Every structure is written in C-alpha cells, then in structure tokens.
Amino acid sequence: MPTKTVAQQRAEAKMDYDAFLARCPSRQLLDRISDKWVALVLAALGSDGPHPDSTCAGEPRAMRYSELGARLAGVSQKMLTQTLRALERDGLLTRTVTPTVPVTVTYELTDLGLSLHHVVRGIKVWAEAHMDDVLANREAYDSRDA
Incomplete structure (x- = not known):
C-alpha cells in the first residue's frame, strides 16, 4: 500500500x-x-462606522483594538481579546504590533477572513433589513397562543 x-x-x-x-x-x-462576537468583529473590520444606508460598507481596513471595542457596543475586553485571538489562530485576521509610544496594535482581515467577511456582512445586512418582519411574526405567533 x-x-x-x-x-x-x-x-x-x-x-x-x-x-x-x-x-x-x-x-x-x-x-x-x-458566535455573535466573531460575526460582529468580521463585519466591523470592513466597516467605516454607522452609515445612513446600512447596506453601504467601507473597504475592509485594519482597526485598532480600541476602535473595535468602541464599534462593538456591549463587548467586554475579555471577550474581545478571546475573539480576536481565536480569529487570528484560525487565520482569519492578522495582528500587527508597531513599536510606537504607546505600542500600536492593529487587526486586519486576511484573504481567508475577507472571503468570510462578505458572507457575514450579507447576513448582518439581511438581519437589519428584516428585523421588523421578524418582530411582527413573533408578535403574531405569541398572540395566537394567548
């Protein structure tokens, strides 16, 4: 053999x-x-922030830890750190340390992460566009059981 x-x-x-x-x-x-935080980090790394047209996304770009933390309302430092480490381990993003004072650390999508970013971003946009429908369906479902 x-x-x-x-x-x-x-x-x-x-x-x-x-x-x-x-x-x-x-x-x-x-x-x-x-995972909620993984999906949001992947979507955030391609976003320039809130935009009146939620389907509009900026070009994916490197972001500092503090930028990501500010963009992801409600994420703890521990959870953000764990999420970024896991994504780096999987090869979806890179962590770059620049020896400045203070040290600058940025995170950027790899080609693999960028391919997933487009999928996750689409799901995020879909969820935002259809949330009213889902809420109406939940209300209708809950009222028929009452």
Missing part, C-alpha cells in the same frame, strides 16, 4: 467534509463563525 503525503491526506479528508455528519471537523468552524 503506497504511503500518502500530508497534502494527499488533507485532500482526501476535504472530500469527506460534511457538516451534517457528527464527527466532521467543519462543525468546529461553523460553531466559531456562528
């Missing part, structure tokens, strides 16, 4: 990825990107 290279083993395993299967490793990635 011929020995397979690591690349061949990965290619073979990749063909078997099916998130509907319990042991599929892609479930870990789905779990990561379905």
Whole structure:
C-alpha cells in the first residue's frame, strides 16, 4: 500500500467534509463563525462606522483594538481579546504590533477572513433589513397562543 503525503491526506479528508455528519471537523468552524462576537468583529473590520444606508460598507481596513471595542457596543475586553485571538489562530485576521509610544496594535482581515467577511456582512445586512418582519411574526405567533 503506497504511503500518502500530508497534502494527499488533507485532500482526501476535504472530500469527506460534511457538516451534517457528527464527527466532521467543519462543525468546529461553523460553531466559531456562528458566535455573535466573531460575526460582529468580521463585519466591523470592513466597516467605516454607522452609515445612513446600512447596506453601504467601507473597504475592509485594519482597526485598532480600541476602535473595535468602541464599534462593538456591549463587548467586554475579555471577550474581545478571546475573539480576536481565536480569529487570528484560525487565520482569519492578522495582528500587527508597531513599536510606537504607546505600542500600536492593529487587526486586519486576511484573504481567508475577507472571503468570510462578505458572507457575514450579507447576513448582518439581511438581519437589519428584516428585523421588523421578524418582530411582527413573533408578535403574531405569541398572540395566537394567548
């Protein structure tokens, strides 16, 4: 039986990825990107801030930790730090330290993160555009049970 290279083993395993299967490793990635803070960080890194037209997004750009913290209302420093570390570990963003006084640390999407950014940004825009419909449906559903 011929020995397979690591690349061949990965290619073979990749063909078997099916998130509907319990042991599929892609479930870990789905779990990561379905996290509220992960999705918001990915969306924020491509945003220049509040805009009257919520479908309008700036070009993805590097942001400082404090900018991200201010953009993501309600995130704790601990949660933001954990989220950024996890995204860096997964290769979705890079952390750059510039030796200034004080030290400047910026976060920027990688090509992999940018490909996911577009998907997450679309979900964010969809949620904002359809929230009134969802609230009306919830109200109708709850009133029929009363």
